[in-house]
Each structure stands twice: as structure tokens, then as C-alpha cells.
Amino acid sequence: MAIVVDIDVLLAKRKMSVGEFADAVGITVANIAVLKNGRAKAVRFSTLDAICRVLECQPGDVLRWVPDEA
Secondary structure, eight states: OOEEEOHHHHHHHHTOOHHHHHHHHTSOHHHHHHHHTTOOSOOOHHHHHHHHHHHTOOHHHHEEEOOOOO
16 A cells, blocks of 8 residues: 555654553554554544644644555
8 A cells, every 4th residue: 555654753753652642542552553554444534633633743744655666
């Protein structure tokens, strides 16, 4: 998949643990792992909104597109 989720980078910059982040966003640690590992097939806008609110960032800071290698 060509969409990369940069939650790890943002959490490291803010010195926030995954558990702390999951509690603040209102989703489980397991679902954070699904996002971080690129296994998510979709993200609700309400979840993306909560992620951006907690991390004080824009959606483009969380998600980025990387072209597939030919």
C-alpha cells in the first residue's frame, strides 16, 4: 500500500506513549498498532480528527502517500 501512517514519528516528537495517545484519542492500543503497522484499510474522519486534535497537527502530518516501486 502506498499510504504511510507516521504516528510513531509524531508520538516520538511529542514524547507521548502509545497508551497515553490511545486514551487521549479514545481508541484501543490494538487499533493504534493496526494504524502504525499499515494494516488499516480505512480511517474514520472522526478518528482522524481526534488524532489531529491530540497531536496538534494536520492530517497530512499523519498520512502521506509514497508511490509503489515499479
